[in-house]
Amino acid sequence: xxxxxxxxxxxxxxxxxxxxxxxxxxxxxxxxxxxxxxxxxxxxxxxxxxxxxxxxxxxxxxxxxxxxxxxxxxxxxxxxxxxxxxxxxxxxxxxxxxxxxxxxxxxxxxxxxxxxxxxxxxxxx
Amino acid sequence: xxxxxxxxxxxxxxxxxxxxxxxxxxxxxxxxxxxxxxxxxxxxxxxxxxxxxxxxxxxxxxxxxxxxxxxxxxxxxxxxxxxxxxxxxxxxxxxxxxxxxxxxxxxxxxxxxxxxxxxxxxxxxxxxxxxxxxxxxxxxxxxxxxxxxxxxxxxxxxxxxxxxxxxxxxxxxxxxxxxxxxxxxxxxxxxxxxxxxxxxxxxxxxxxxxxxxxxxxxxxxxxxxxxxxxxxxxxxxxxxxxxxxxxxxxxxxxxxxxxxxxxxxxxxxxxxxxxxx
Numbered sequence: 001x002x003x004x005x006x007x008x009x010x011x012x013x014x015x016x017x018x019x020x021x022x023x024x025x026x027x028x029x030x031x032x033x034x035x036x037x038x039x040x041x042x043x044x045x046x047x048x049x050x051x052x053x054x055x056x057x058x059x060x061x062x063x064x065x066x067x068x069x070x071x072x073x074x075x076x077x078x079x080x081x082x083x084x085x086x087x088x089x090x091x092x093x094x095x096x097x098x099x100x101x102x103x104x105x106x107x108x109x110x111x112x113x114x115x116x117x118x119x120x121x122x123x124x125x
Numbered sequence: 126x127x128x129x130x131x132x133x134x135x136x137x138x139x140x141x142x143x144x145x146x147x148x149x150x151x152x153x154x155x156x157x158x159x160x161x162x163x164x165x166x167x168x169x170x171x172x173x174x175x176x177x178x179x180x181x182x183x184x185x186x187x188x189x190x191x192x193x194x195x196x197x198x199x200x201x202x203x204x205x206x207x208x209x210x211x212x213x214x215x216x217x218x219x220x221x222x223x224x225x226x227x228x229x230x231x232x233x234x235x236x237x238x239x240x241x242x243x244x245x246x247x248x249x250x251x252x253x254x255x256x257x258x259x260x261x262x263x264x265x266x267x268x269x270x271x272x273x274x275x276x277x278x279x280x281x282x283x284x285x286x287x288x289x290x291x292x293x294x295x296x297x298x299x300x301x302x303x304x305x306x307x308x309x310x311x312x313x314x315x316x317x318x319x320x321x322x323x324x325x326x327x328x329x330x331x332x333x334x335x336x337x338x339x340x341x342x343x344x345x346x347x348x349x350x351x352x353x354x355x356x357x358x359x360x361x362x363x364x365x366x367x368x369x370x371x372x373x374x375x376x377x378x379x380x381x382x383x384x385x386x387x388x389x390x391x392x393x394x395x396x397x398x399x400x401x402x
Binding site: 045047048049050051052054055056058059060061062063064065066067068091093094095096097098099100101102103104105107108111112114115116118119120121 | 153154155156157158162164166167168169170171175176177178179180181182183184185186187188189190191192193194195197198200211214215218223224225248249252
């Protein structure tokens with residue numbers, strides 16, 4: 001477990017324990033309820049801040065722009081289908097899900113192969 | 126939710142509920158407390174996905190699932206809100222472990238064209254529900270839903286959360302206390318519609334948009350005043366009552382469609398949808 005995640009878990013456990021203790025033993029007053037709300041808000045904000053910082057630690061998010069390589073552009077549809085089928089056979093967990101799928105063009109088949117190579121870890125770029 | 130509700134829930138509804146819950150889990154996981162915190166590309170990366178933008182003609186986005194999953198977004202998608210929605214949608218297929226390995230290669234999108242089947246999972250709808258909840262978290266958007274309904278509210282939400290106006294309109298009609306529906310039409314017919322629980326009329330795909338409505342004029346590029354206005358209820362709702370409802374329609378730039386927000390004020394609702402005796 002990473003240190004930051006561990007800290008978050010400890011904070012959450014403490015907050016839960018405090019809430020349980022209040023629920024079981026405490027006689028709440030307007031002042032204690034108000035203090036509890038303040039405490040909850042502080043803990044919640046602190047946790048969120050730590051989680052956002054954890055997201056930053058994954059490095060800058062980039063959307064990579066890619067074109068279809070020449071060697072794929074040179075391949076006809078039948079060859080592309082054969083190649084994709086072979087990739088599926090060698091990597092059974094390989095699969096695709098589309099959003100608003102209308103058709104699979106020749107270039108879409110080419111980019112399926114291109115993406116599949118990255119997915120299977122077979123491409124350096 | 127009580128036992129009765131649980132029993133009434135269809136397989137489709139249960140899947141949608143799980144998808145929204147997963148998105149809320151992510152909102153908590155990544156400390157999202159404000160619109161600016163919703164960094165969907167960073168979340169995708171942290172969840173182990175690579176995001177690529179490039180040629181893609183037959184779809185808006187695609188998940189390549191496997192050991193090192195890749196999301197591809199079509200480079201023709203110019204609208205930033207639509208791009209973010211596509212990334213969140215494909216992230217949903219990955220996190221919800223939707224089936225993607227059947228021979229035709231697009232199991233998760235297979236139902237897209239047919240009608241909703243209550244006793245089957247609807248993977249596309251689940252991915253959309255997840256994306257909506259992640260990009261427009263209910264607890265952050267709900268406080269922005271007060272006031273007289275008009276497209277100005279979804280527009281403000283879309284601006285703040287960097288989402289599309291149609292996506293923001295869907296979230297708005299579900300969160301507002303008013304009786305509202307959002308309708309998206311293309312070529313003079315309803316493409317899809319989404320309504321709040323208290324809006325009792327359904328709009329099926331293909332229903333024609335009638336002359337006299339603001340949406341009809343928008344589709345024909347008629348120069349109209351861009352604000353909510355009263356229109357006869359029977360332009361949209363099957364009724365013999367001579368009453369008016371509020372419509373605000375506007376063209377959706379770059380896509381060629383029209384988004385419509387309908388609002389049935391309370392005093393009109395009783396005449397349009399009388400309670401069963």
